[in-house]
Amino acid sequence: xxxxxxxxxxxxxxxxxxxxxxxxxxxxxxxxLIGPDWLSRLRAxxxxxxxxxxxxxxxxxxxxxxPDHSPEAPRLRRVSSPCDQEPVFWELxxxxxxxxxxxxxxxxxxKFYQAKINFKWARGGAEVQWHQDQPFFPHxxxxxxxxxxxxxxxxxxxxxLRILPGSHAGPIYSHYDxxxxxxxxxTEADAATLDLSRIAEFTGPxxxxxxxxxxxxHGSRRNLSDLGRPLLLYVLSAADAMPYTAQPxxxxxxxxxxxxxxxxxxxxxxxxxxxxxxxxxxxxxIFASQQGEEEGSAPAMM
Ligand SMILES: O=C(O)CCC(=O)C(=O)O
Numbered sequence: 165x166x167x168x169x170x171x172x173x174x175x176x177x178x179x180x181x182x183x184x185x186x187x188x189x190x191x192x193x194x195x196x197l198i199g200p201d202w203l204s205r206l207r208a209x210x211x212x213x214x215x216x217x218x219x220x221x222x223x224x225x226x227x228x229x230x231p232d233h234s235p236e237a238p239r240l241r242r243v244s245s246p247c248d249q250e251p252v253f254w255e256l257x258x259x260x261x262x263x264x265x266x267x268x269x270x271x272x273x274x275k276f277y278q279a280k281i282n283f284k285w286a287r288g289g290a291e292v293q294w295h296q297d298q299p300f301f302p303h304x305x306x307x308x309x310x311x312x313x314x315x316x317x318x319x320x321x322x323x324x325l326r327i328l329p330g331s332h333a334g335p336i337y338s339h340y341d342x343x344x345x346x347x348x349x350x351t352e353a354d355a356a357t358l359d360l361s362r363i364a365e366f367t368g369p370x371x372x373x374x375x376x377x378x379x380x381x382h383g384s385r386r387n388l389s390d391l392g393r394p395l396l397l398y399v400l401s402a403a404d405a406m407p408y409t410a411q412p413x414x415x416x417x418x419x420x421x422x423x424x425x426x427x428x429x430x431x432x433x434x435x436x437x438x439x440x441x442x443x444x445x446x447x448x449x450i451f452a453s454q455q456g457e458e459e460g461s462a463p464a465m466m
Pocket of ligand 1: 324383
């Protein structure tokens, strides 16, 4: 789907002006979209996951842990594929307003790619360095976006998501270092070229939804506040955008249609896209990649 394809269908939950802002900037924050009933159900789901996470001592396919995680003071860094763990996270997509928001921005036929919860625990939750999502999961076209639901209020000191408006129209950066090792972030040299005076920081009350296109450069600072910043993230795409590589976060819902119909034709953007490492055997998290805890070599072509 191109923006012109998407514009053919009227918006369901946001204004046309906001949709145009998404196309222009590569990201928007929709304040308070998810209401209190959904939020209390989602928080109950998170509480059950945190309770389960207490007894985990080593990161596994579901739980990624901060280095000082303990049963007494659990500090989860990420939960991967939460829809497979707690039904409410899938129900929000299929029954709640999030699927309609995705249809407003990606077109009437929307499918699920992956989901995770990034916790950013109080007093130290890790930084996410500048990166684009496309190098992690290139698709045949660019109607792919990440939708983040703030499960608690998120102010400027809690490490809110930040984007560089307009960067989705710029280069697709390599996320490998000079030695061909996957780092999951822009190189220092590329990051130094970014115009940081133009950052948009997405703060908002609980239930606000951040959206960024998978080409948009984004990241977030450490959370040094006394409040956590649980962010429920879904990657969704137009039905006609096909992933080139194996799904790193396994889920029984992968490629499931959440609005409209499955595609009968794939849509291809022209171009040559760098491929990520082969994660078909598993993947931990962007935090592990960026902090050098998990290394991936470049594919043979690089
Ligand atoms: O949790 C965050 O602040 C950013 C998440 C993100 O950019 C990602 O997981 O790709």
